[in-house]
Amino acid sequence: MSSPGATSGSSSSSSSSSESGERVQKSPEEWQSKLSSEQYQVARQGGTERAFTGAYWNNKANGMYSCVCCDAPLFSSSTKFDSGTGWPSFWDGVESGAIATNVDQSHGMVRTEINCARCDAHLGHLFNDGPAPTGHRYCVNSASLNFQEGTSS
Numbered sequence: 001m002s003s004p005g006a007t008s009g010s011s012s013s014s015s016s017s018s019e020s021g022e023r024v025q026k027s028p029e030e031w032q033s034k035l036s037s038e039q040y041q042v043a044r045q046g047g048t049e050r051a052f053t054g055a056y057w058n059n060k061a062n063g064m065y066s067c068v069c070c071d072a073p074l075f076s077s078s079t080k081f082d083s084g085t086g087w088p089s090f091w092d093g094v095e096s097g098a099i100a101t102n103v104d105q106s107h108g109m110v111r112t113e114i115n116c117a118r119c120d121a122h123l124g125h126l127f128n129d130g131p132a133p134t135g136h137r138y139c140v141n142s143a144s145l146n147f148q149e150g151t152s153s
């Protein structure tokens with residue numbers, strides 16, 4: 001932590017403003033070519049897959065769930081639990097900065113939408129009726145996730 005004034009004018013401070021963010025942005029056409037139509041509809045257009053139809057709601061393998069769009073790690077199988085909803089459900093994200101939240105007032109409800117912090121992919125919604133220790137329930141669409149089996153701790 002340098003004192004204010006000590007750094008003034010020493011060099012041109014033109015460093016990139018996005019060095020820590022590492023944002024991923026693509027055009028709709030680029031996303032469509034990368035994703036299946038269902039993945040695109042859910043992750044890029046805020047859709048919701050039908051309950052009990054996704055690839056991962058009943059997946060019990062150990063591993064990491066990452067963003068289907070940009071591959072950012074989002075959820076570990078160690079926080080997955082059986083919510084009975086038909087969607088993959090987690091009580092925490094893999095790290096606090098990985099998942100962004102927005103207030104979603106669509107469909108006459110006020111809900112908390114969860115998005116990939118890196119590329120803004122729609123993931124699902126966050127509820128407060130989850131299990132201990134967080135009490136959170138991240139209700140996520142399988143279509144927004146890629147699963148990589150492994151021995152994640």
Ligand SMILES: [Zn+2]
Binds near residue numbers: 068069071119121
């Ligand atoms: Zn992403």
